[in-house]
Amino acid sequence: MDHSVIRVGILGCGTVGASLVALIQRQNSTIQARTGLSIEIPRIAVRDSSRARGVAVESSVVTTDAMAVATDPSIDVIVEVMGGLSPARELILAALAAGKPVITANKALLAACGSELFAAAEASGVDLLFEASVAGGIPFLRPLRESLLAEPVVRVMGIMNGTTNYILTRMTEAGAEYADALAEAQELGYAEADPTADVEGHDAAAKIAIVASIAFGAEVTSADVQCEGISKVTADDIAFAKRHGYAVKLLAIAERFSTPSGDELSARVHPCLIPNAHPLAAVRDSFNAVFVQGEAVGDLMFYGRGAGGDPTASAVLGDLVDAAVNLQSGAHASLGTFVPMAFRSGEQLEASWYLSLCVDDRSGVLAAIAGVFGEHGVSIDSMEQHSLSGTDDVADEARIDLIIHPAPERDVQATLDALSALDSVRSVGSTIRVLVEGDR
DSSP states (O other), X not given: OOTTEEEEEEEOOSHHXXXXXXXXXXXXXXXXXXXXXXXXXXXXXXXXXTSOOSSOOOGGGEESOHHXXXXXXTOOEEEEOSOSSTTHHHHHHHHHHTTOOEEEOOHHHHHHHHHHHHHHHHHHTOOEEOGGGSSTTOOOHHIIIIITTTSOEEEEEEEOOHHHHHHHHHHHHSOOOHHHHHHHHHHTTSSOSSOHHHHTSHHHHHHHHHHHHHHHTBOOOGGGSXXXXXXXXXXXXXXXXXXXXXXXXXXXXXXXXXXXXXXXXXXXXXXXXEETTSGGGGOOTTEEEEEEEETTTEEEEEEEEOSSHHHHHHHHHHHHHHHHHHHHHTOOOOOXXXXXXXXXXXXXXXXXXXXXXXXXXXXXXXXXXXXXXXXXXXOEEEEXXXXXXXXXXXXXXXXXXXXXXXXXXXXXXHHHHHHHHOTTEEEEEEEEEEOOTTOX
């Protein structure tokens, strides 16, 4: 087989697939000059062959039989950009079994079935590359799996969802309420009509599961990730953060804890107050950024467009060129072995928190609240009280905003339960973690 021409089958031709085809058409001469390889696209599988694609391809190239493309002996490499769990899983497994390298941008599939797919690629001795599955066009996974292969990574955390970052940016800079910022994001195309996967953190959870697998060589799925979204963040929370030198961001975090009995992992997604001095605090709008902390290398940050057709297609094409070069040389990028690893429960983690309470506006309330914190060994770092009496027909009510020193989550939850039981506490409002410098 003449590998100077690499024949590519593409599964899916939506936003990313169409951008990829157009990018290959623009860049093919450059790729050929630099690698000696020319990329051809003889087959593209779609669900609806009558739909306009926004990119010029011959009608004879388009088919609705995706499995025929995945197993076609004349196809050298498969690119999967159709999304979803099925039939993407079956198609990728069939392509790998046929000895074809696969490039995918399918974060949900990798987060759910990554170990199975990685093992299938290893068994066939071919590439399974997925740079575009996390942080869109940011070249992050390749450095993590290659340049940082021998680095004892301690923690990876980042802003991995552009929709939520845009919403939080608008709430911060325009003083918008959550619902209004979400509606604006939908109008601009940053958020889907059903934004649940983004705003409730599920998209970021899938991405951090993939990252944790690569960073720590562990079997991690999206089911292992503790997940909390931004839908309960209020304009008052954002205003408090701004007054005290913080930005509110949705963070995806994976970290490793060394214990005498072996390593433990934690993977979670949640809103967080980040000090303005931290690099992640300055990441605005729909941009993404990933912060890596290693024992030897120290701190690294990767920043760029986290989504969109062109940035994602750029990452896919980078993987495609790598796979093509490896195919020509008879090599493949091994992912190694992924092993089961213990997970540290959220209750065991220590964190600083921002808490908001609505309470009776009368004497003795603060003393009662401080007593509850003291009983549970939780220390208050700072406190603000705002009387709400006389506003919006509220009678004798105050809002108390606190930041507490780092404490085990189980103690914080016990404190919140006890506060809820106080007659003077009308409701416990926001509870958002606070990133402390050097926080583990």
